[in-house]
Amino acid sequence: MDDKWTYDELKAAVLAYVEMRELEASGQPFTKKQYYRDLAGKFGRTEKSFEYRMQNISYVYSLMGRAWNSGLKPAKNVGANTAKEIERIICEVEGRENQQVATFEAQVSKHRSQKSLGKPLGTKQPKQYQSSVSSYQRDPVVKAWVLRNANGQCESCGNAAPFINWAGEPFLEVHHLRQLADGGSDRVTNTVALCPNCHRALHYAQDKPVLLDALYAKTPRLIRE
Ligand SMILES: [Zn+2]
Ligand SMILES: [Zn+2]
Structure with missing residues (x-):
């Protein structure tokens, strides 16, 4: 097609x-x-x-x-x-x-729908590029793997994804526990799939440290950076 x-x-x-x-x-x-x-x-x-x-x-x-x-x-x-x-x-x-x-x-979606999606090594220090807002070059396979692994459930509150996107996938957001801007890595040991509420909370909530501790405690793959 x-x-x-x-x-x-x-x-x-x-x-x-x-x-x-x-x-x-x-x-x-x-x-x-x-x-x-x-x-x-x-x-x-x-x-x-x-x-x-x-x-x-x-x-x-x-x-x-x-x-x-x-x-x-x-x-x-x-x-x-x-x-x-x-x-x-x-x-x-x-x-x-x-x-x-x-x-x-589109790359994430492609990887995400592939039958064999190996656990990616990711990038310890993602390459940075300059634009009007500075961003980081992220690995779509890391995001796809974390989303696949979460299987439609928020890794913080455990609730189901709030809606299905236009690709037919349960919608969750992928968050870097130590943010890239703070020197965090783009690896599955530093990323979680969250519902939008929990994602905003992990950025802005008063009890963010409590939420963060709880995530590390219940998610074995995560490594503090
Ligand atoms: Zn949640
Ligand atoms: Zn985030």
């Missing part, structure tokens, strides 16, 4: 997507089908394939935590490389710096 689309094809699809999004936001009438027809005529692909691509673009937006066009439900079936290309073009079209959020999450 993920045959190689050219940059021009993807860019035209993203431009049409963003245009439809603006029309929708401003309440102006438009016909999605007409966009697909125009694109199909221009690039020699079927209207259906463009409609499906639009749903892939919705999926990339959903990975970025952004709103997607109503009526274009996110479709996960997009290769990690194409997701990366789509995110790059979205940022280009929107004139924003590409933080590669969707790119990373």
Whole structure:
């Protein structure tokens, strides 16, 4: 399904997507089908394939935590490389710096669905790169393994994940007990899968040290850093 689309094809699809999004936001009438027809005529692909691509673009937006066009439900079936290309073009079209959020999450999702997912060694000192906000290069396999290992249950409170995401996966957040910004490692010995409430609590709660101690006490794989 993920045959190689050219940059021009993807860019035209993203431009049409963003245009439809603006029309929708401003309440102006438009016909999605007409966009697909125009694109199909221009690039020699079927209207259906463009409609499906639009749903892939919705999926990339959903990975970025952004709103997607109503009526274009996110479709996960997009290769990690194409997701990366789509995110790059979205940022280009929107004139924003590409933080590669969707790119990373698409990789995590790919690893997470692989039958054999070996326990990763991870990175002791993740490579740092400079952007307008400084971030760390994280290993998608570490995140995928921790999520798989948690099996849909928060490792702090034990409750089930609060919802299912657009990839059909139980949604949990992965937290570094010693944060990367404080010199923590990106390894499964320093990361836990948490429900959003517990994740926020581990960052902001008054009794954070108590919660932290409890996590270390009940989770054998964790090593204090
Ligand atoms: Zn929890
Ligand atoms: Zn966190």
